[in-house]
Amino acid sequence: MECRSSGPQPSVSNASAGAALRWFEDMIDHCYDYAEAARAQGRPVVGIMCEFTPREIILAAGAVPVCLCGGSAATIPPAEQFLPANLCPLIKSTFGYQVTGKNPFLNWADLVVAETTCDGKKKMFELMGAAKPMYVLELPHKAENAAALEHWTQELHKFKAHLEERFNTQITEEKLRAAIQLMNRERGLRRQLADLMTQDQPPLTGRQLIEFKSIISGIEADLQQYENGLKSLSASGGDASSPNVTATKASLPREIRVLLTGVPIVHGAERVLELIENAGAVVVAMENCTGLKPILEDVDAADPAPIRAIAKKYYHLPCSVLTPNSGRFDTLRSLSAKFRPDCVIEIIWQACLTYDIESIQVRKLAEEELKLPYLKITTDYSPSDSARISARVEALFETIKAKAKG
Numbered sequence: 339m340e341c342r343s344s345g346p347q348p349s350v351s352n353a354s355a356g357a358a359l360r361w362f363e364d365m366i367d368h369c370y371d372y373a374e375a376a377r378a379q380g381r382p383v384v385g386i387m388c389e390f391t392p393r394e395i396i397l398a399a400g401a402v403p404v405c406l407c408g409g410s411a412a413t414i415p416p417a418e419q420f421l422p423a424n425l426c427p428l429i430k431s432t433f434g435y436q437v438t439g440k441n442p443f444l445n446w447a448d449l450v451v452a453e454t455t456c457d458g459k460k461k462m463f464e465l466m467g468a469a470k471p472m473y474v475l476e477l478p479h480k481a482e483n484a485a486a487l488e489h490w491t492q493e494l495h496k497f498k499a500h501l502e503e504r505f506n507t508q509i510t511e512e513k514l515r516a517a518i519q520l521m522n523r524e525r526g527l528r529r530q531l532a533d534l535m536t537q538d539q540p541p542l543t544g545r546q547l548i549e550f551k552s553i554i555s556g557i558e559a560d561l562q563q564y565e566n567g568l569k570s571l572s573a574s575g576g577d578a579s580s581p582n583v584t585a586t587k588a589s590l591p592r593e594i595r596v597l598l599t600g601v602p603i604v605h606g607a608e609r610v611l612e613l614i615e616n617a618g619a620v621v622v623a624m625e626n627c628t629g630l631k632p633i634l635e636d637v638d639a640a641d642p643a644p645i646r647a648i649a650k651k652y653y654h655l656p657c658s659v660l661t662p663n664s665g666r667f668d669t670l671r672s673l674s675a676k677f678r679p680d681c682v683i684e685i686i687w688q689a690c691l692t693y694d695i696e697s698i699q700v701r702k703l704a705e706e707e708l709k710l711p712y713l714k715i716t717t718d719y720s721p722s723d724s725a726r727i728s729a730r731v732e733a734l735f736e737t738i739k740a741k742a743k744g
Contacts, residue, residue, distance in 0.1 A: 354570030355541070358563045362549045366605070369404070369554045370442060376402045377446060382505050385447035385470075387432065388455050389632040389655055390477050392494060392648045393555045394521050398513040399501040404443045405553040406450070408432035409606025411719035413440065420465060426689045427718040428604060429458045436466055443553070444470075449504060451475050451497075455659045456692060473500055481653075481660035491649040498645065514644040518637045520556045525633040527564035532630055534571060535622040536677055541571050544598065544621025545611055548628065553605060594619040594735050597679035597710075599670060599700060601687045602627040607719055610685050610727060617731045623677040625669055626685075631655060634669065658692035666696075667703050674708050680738050681711040683731070688718045711738060 361368070373383055384396045385406040396403040413434025414427060420437070421430050435441035444450075452463035452474045463472060476493050478486035498509050531550050534541050550567065552560050596619045603611055603626060614621060625631055635654055641647035656665030670682070682704040686694050697714050704712035713734050717723055 355567050358567030358570070359546060359549055361563045362552070362560075365549075365552050365560075368557070368559065369552060372554060372557055372559075373402055373404065373443060373446060382448040383443065383446045384501075385444060385450040386453070387451075387459065388453035389627045390453050390455065390652050390657070391451045391475060392497075392652050394514060394517040394637065394648050395494065395498050395501065395509065395645075397517040397520065397556055398509045399498075399505055399507055400513075401448075401501065401505060403555050404447070405604075406432055406435070406441065406444050406447070407602065407604040408435050408441075409604040409608075409719070410434070411721075413438055414719060421462065424689050426456070426458050426687050428602070428607070428687055429462050431607075431719060433462050433466060436469065447471075449473055449501075453477055455657065456690070458689070471504075473497065477659070479660055481656075481663060481665060487649065487653055490653050491646050494645050494649050511644060514648075515639065517556075518639050518644060518648070522636040522639060524555060524561060524564075525636055527561060527568065528633045529630075530568050531564065532623070532633070535620075540620055540622060543615055544596070544624065545608060545615055547621075548603065548608060548611065548624065551628070594681065594738055595677065595679045596621045597623050597625065597670070597673055597677060597682045598629070598685065599625040599682060600685040600697070601690055601693055603685070604628060609719075609721060609724065610715060610717060613724060613728050614683060614731055617728060618735055619731075622679060623673045625666075625673055627655075627657070630673065631657075631669065658696045663696065667699065670700070670703060671708070674710065679710060681713065681734060682708070683713045683715065683734075686714060686716045688716060 377383065382401045384401045384403050386393075386403055387406050391403070393403040407428055408431030409428075410431050411427070414430045415434070416437040417430040417434035421433060435444050439445060447470055450463070450466060450470045450472050452460070452467070452472050454460050454474065454476050463474070466472065475497055478489050480486040501507070502509055528551065531547065535544075535547065550564065596614060598611070598614070598621045603624070611621060623630060632655060635651055637651045638647040654665060656663055656669055658666070682700070684697055684700055686697060694716070701712045701714065704710045711734060713730060715727055715730070717727065
């Protein structure tokens with residue numbers, strides 16, 4: 339994992355908002371410095387790969403929660419020495435970092451949390467566990483079952499006990515509540531940034547918005563940059579528009595408003611998002627795990643049982659591994675009403691079976707209920723299909739524009 343980000347240069351006109359974007363473009367560097375300093379202070383590093391892992395409990399243990407999800411195509415060939423080629427690129431890329439030793443955060447990890455979401459991750463974690471300390475966090479898959487939620491709550495109690503024993507610490511209720519407040523603050527700031535995209539003329543592109551996040555949660559400097567960006571955009575009436583974002587509510591031609599759904603778009607794997615916006619669109623909402631899904635709901639800070647409150651929040655994440663996954667469709671309905679997209683585009687990583695199968699229901703929801711055009715893009719990290727994807731996206735947008743004119 340390179341420590342110098344190569345993200346897009348900000349095109350916002352507001353200087354303070356641009357400064358905040360530049361801060362997050364160097365996010366990997368900042369996280370490296372933060373984690374290195376934390377380790378020097380004796381704080382352990384805990385690697386995670388899924389939004390179901392509660393960062394609050396890790397923070398309350400005095401540890402540093404780091405997202406290890408790989409977004410590099412370069413680490414996939416080394417991983418394929420051990421993993422099948424027809425496996426999700428995110429899983430292969432992540433494991434490839436272990437094979438190559440090029441991710442300092444994975445190298446530093448005193449513990450990796452193995453969330454039992456998809457089968458590919460579970461079996462990959464077994465291989466990773468041969469070299470790294472591993473804790474299996476068992477996620478029940480019955481989304482609307484009270485007994486399953488109770489099981490999940492007990493899993494989090496066991497996770498808390500494991501962290502206390504491994505790191506020789508005590509996770510008190512006071513520490514848990516402080517971590518809850520911290521994460522609620524972070525989610526709240528990210529929600530406010532996302533809400534800027536409801537404007538008729540959004541002040542950011544979707545590619546810029548996705549920059550506003552970190553692989554390490556709860557860093558105070560990051561939260562201050564969220565606040566600085568929000569303050570400057572609010573002071574200017576949200577007028578920090580990219581030259582490419584010229585949408586008006588009244589009529590086309592204008593930038594097509596896209597609701598993006600599907601798999602997570604992790605750091606370094608933003609290619610398809612860029613192709614969509616380069617075709618003349620602005621992605622106004624991202625439902626996926628690297629977008630709005632994990633920040634729509636906070637932990638109930640007033641709940642007298644903080645572990646139970648944390649369990650409820652995280653178990654409500656509408657992931658495709660859950661069955662039934664009605665929460666995802668409710669979220670898509672809500673986001674469609676709020677962000678007023680012209681179409682729905684779904685990204686599926688090759689071999690991501692749960693999202694691939696669920697896409698049938700997403701298409702039905704978009705076309706029959708929301709009355710929105712739908713496009714499914716199945717791809718991996720390789721740029722070899724970029725021209726094909728661009729052609730399909732451009733055809734969709736031309737259809738939308740033609741229909742608006744007619």
